[in-house]
Amino acid sequence: MFDHVVFGVRDFDKSKTFYQKVLAPIGIKTIAEDKLGIELSADGKSSLCIRRTPEDNPAHLHLAFVAQSREQVQSFHQIALQIGAKDNGAPGIRPNYSGQYYAAYVVDPDGHNIEMVYHQE
Structure with missing residues (x-):
């Protein structure tokens, strides 16, 4: 999960x-x-x-969910944007993490960073 x-x-x-x-x-x-x-x-x-965190109030929560495919990451991102989430990173490889880290990010209604990640083999 x-x-x-x-x-x-x-x-x-x-x-x-x-x-x-x-x-x-x-x-x-x-x-x-x-x-x-x-x-x-x-x-x-x-x-x-x-x-x-440099602020007096801690940063918003970041939740990352495991996906089983690139398609699931893409679907997560598309659905989230359709229902009003703010884009925080389109689906794609994140080379700063690894060559197999495929993820997308959105900001939920409360400002939390929500990620779906697929660790390619």
Whole structure:
């Protein structure tokens, strides 16, 4: 269902420590860290990404759903736009992630970034 969930936090260091400790018992650990934040996962297939935010209010939620084909990504994008979502990235390969990362992005009615991603083989 989910590929990854991304959200911003007010106090990055405090949140980082919190999530690392409370998720450790179920095998979730940090698999990547950079200037944006951290990525946590147990299986490497789905992840929780915690981002640094410069604002007093954390960034909107980012939800990424797993697709089984490019066609599903395209359909998601087309339907979302038809029902009033704002385009935030047309379907296509995202080379900054990998040569197999095919995704589309829309902004939902509450301003959340919603993604559909197909990891090509």
